[in-house]
Amino acid sequence: MGDDIREKHDGALAGRLDVRVLLRLLSCSMTIEKRLRRRFADQFGTTLPRFDVLAALDRHRDGLTLGDLSRALLVSNGNVTMMIRQLEADGFIATRSTPEDRRRTVAVLTDAGQAHFAELAAAHHAWIGKMFSNMSERDLTALYDLLAALKLSIGADEEEQK
């Protein structure tokens, strides 16, 4: 049981604490991501990245440029181009180029896109609620704060490399 949430290297006698934390972190997020991906595919015929695009646009009703999306979602420009094209073909988003800079393309949700996203988001929230259901609110808050600290630490490392 639970074969696929075992940690890489089995997680046990690994040496350093930071490495053990990392392995556990990657294991958790990979498991969650795979599960979400599978459920989106099975139940809605869509993908997690497409959902991410819709979610970003849902939170920015005035639209986002493709570059904004690429940076926000941590995916490459080319990938955004492809997803936007598909989502537009499906009628979920509309695009226009800005008058002040005609290189830019702004994407916005259509009404159909908003409705579609609402449906996906409801399922997404339910899934996540289940996955986190054994965690107390106190645990969640603590985890949230620690991840903020980790994010800062990672960011500091990146700055240093430049």
Added chain:
Amino acid sequence: MGDDIREKHDGALAGRLDVRVLLRLLSCSMTIEKRLRRRFADQFGTTLPRFDVLAALDRHRDGLTLGDLSRALLVSNGNVTMMIRQLEADGFIATRSTPEDRRRTVAVLTDAGQAHFAELAAAHHAWIGKMFSNMSERDLTALYDLLAALKLSIGADEEEQK
């Protein structure tokens, strides 16, 4: 600055705590994973999954079957087959089929593979040390424990789905 460690949906006004925790979790692990992947490619001409295979074999000197590797690393069987073939061609691992079950293939590190892994692991540890350097040991321990709880919670969700 820090553009690529921004959270999906910008992380701010998102509603539910569990969703915010998830977004932050995915953001952290994706950023770390990408950075490791890039450094392995740039500095050693290898990939993170290949490193994961070597690490697993380094921790199991008596060898692992391909199925064991697939489950431990959370990658598909076909993927393991490909990586093993490459690593064997590079001389880093050797394979044999077991006498008791000739369907099984066991992979073990060669001496060259051990040396190669040692080099990669040293860099890997240094990178992780830097990325986590702003986290206190206390923080790391707390994070480690919370991730264990999360993992349990995720596992419980999986069981339920069957």
Added chain:
DNA sequence: TACATATGCTTTAAGCTTAAAGCAATTGGA
């Protein structure tokens, strides 16, 4: 033994993602 089922691995086809090169539009000096 015979046969159905299960297991371990491999192949195949398809999709996803990226880096790098390329194109179009803009900006900022000479």
Added chain:
DNA sequence: TCCAATTGCTTTAAGCTTAAAGCATATGTA
């Protein structure tokens, strides 16, 4: 004005990953 550098997006080529089908071997049962 002109032109180089920059910026935003698109295309291309390559690699990675997976699910599903396929093959070989093993197991259990009659």
